Amino acid sequence: MSRRKRSADRIVRAATQAQFWKMYWRVLTRFRPALRTCVAYTTGREGLCPQRVIVKTPAGPHQIRVHTPDDLTTVLECFGKIDYPVQGDERLIVDLGSNIGISALYFLTYSNARLHLFEPVPQNIERLTDNLQGFESRFVLHETAVGEATGTADFGVEPTGRYGGLTVRLTTKVQVKVVDVVEALDEIIESEGDIDVLKVDIEGLEPVVLERLQDHGLLSHIKCIYAELPDGDLRLSGTRFSRHGLISRFER
Numbered sequence: 001m002s003r004r005k006r007s008a009d010r011i012v013r014a015a016t017q018a019q020f021w022k023m024y025w026r027v028l029t030r031f032r033p034a035l036r037t038c039v040a041y042t043t044g045r046e047g048l049c050p051q052r053v054i055v056k057t058p059a060g061p062h063q064i065r066v067h068t069p070d071d072l073t074t075v076l077e078c079f080g081k082i083d084y085p086v087q088g089d090e091r092l093i094v095d096l097g098s099n100i101g102i103s104a105l106y107f108l109t110y111s112n113a114r115l116h117l118f119e120p121v122p123q124n125i126e127r128l129t130d131n132l133q134g135f136e137s138r139f140v141l142h143e144t145a146v147g148e149a150t151g152t153a154d155f156g157v158e159p160t161g162r163y164g165g166l167t168v169r170l171t172t173k174v175q176v177k178v179v180d181v182v183e184a185l186d187e188i189i190e191s192e193g194d195i196d197v198l199k200v201d202i203e204g205l206e207p208v209v210l211e212r213l214q215d216h217g218l219l220s221h222i223k224c225i226y227a228e229l230p231d232g233d234l235r236l237s238g239t240r241f242s243r244h245g246l247i248s249r250f251e252r
Contacts, residue, residue, distance in 0.1 A: 093198075097202040145179070
């Protein structure tokens, strides 16, 4: 569901958590417009959107098109909270559920890695292409969802573009291509070698996808996995496990 306006209680609770103060510090020192961005994120106000936010990165300043408060949330998760930290020496990164390209932009500006991006929603693909201008030589965009089998399927969508998915119950649906995650990653590993970082944000299918990768022996070819796992009860053999908010990190 959309975050929209934050309640006073949620704002107060957030103020007691160190990670949010670190995030706001990064916004104040790395974002333009900084104060307006903090206010828009904290309150969920629409006023900031749509416009471009400028973020300082190791690769220089980059502009990001922000269409909704939900887009702003994604920007601050990736560049403010640093939900998917990288070391900088990564060679190959795979992003399942690339949305409008914010996590991909973080990976591209904080490492020199080559990326494979998977995103099936036409609106998101258009916005992703806009946000990643200038990096076309370093990523491959697969306009498809990932799942348990290759084919086509109904994909639930909503106006923000952030919360849709193959198993999400939404009134509006679009037909999308789906690729078996094992088939997709096996092909990438076969052609380009082991994956340094795998990011999985596919609205509820994360446990299914990770278990398929484990069952088919692909985890030994993936050094680090970031996955949205709210219940946090999934364990993958041969990996170390840690948590950062809702983000589960598995490392070989």
